[in-house]
Amino acid sequence: MVKNLQVNFDKNFKFQKELIHRLILFLKKELDCELISLVVNFVNASYMLEINRKYLNHNFETDIITFNYSGDNKNLDGEIFISYEEAVLNARKFGVSENDEYFRLVIHGFLHLMDYDDQDKKDKKEMKRKENSLLKKFTSQHYRIRKI
Secondary structure, eight states, rough: OOEEEEEEETTTTTOOOHHHHHHHHHHHHTTTOOOEEEEEEEEHHHHHHHHHHHOOOOOOOSSSSEEEEOOSSSSSEEEEEEEHHHHHHHHHHHHHOHHHHHHHHHHHHHHHTTTTOSSHHHHHHHHHHHHHHHHHHHHHHHHOOOOO
């Protein structure tokens, strides 16, 4: 288990917490950073909409929201919220496994904590490239498919 990492699942979501811990450990090493504190929450779409409205003033569903509490991109202190329901829709839409989509979203949130941005076209392209590279490396080297 990774020190200073907490992984929370909605009661209706089943996944191996160990896989998220393995992914975060991989990201820490690959991106050369430390965790002050990181909480990864897998929540349903309605809870995600509530967070989006309350904290970001957005009235729409989204797959991920990341809060950076430290502003430091090498000593991370933050929280990632992932809508597992939106992730399932994304996986179907893009023809990828649900596991890979969960991993991709965790990576995406982690990159946001490291100050990667996806607001303009150029930054979004760079972030997506980094995301895809990390996902490919993680799944090929550190993740073996198991039934969950």
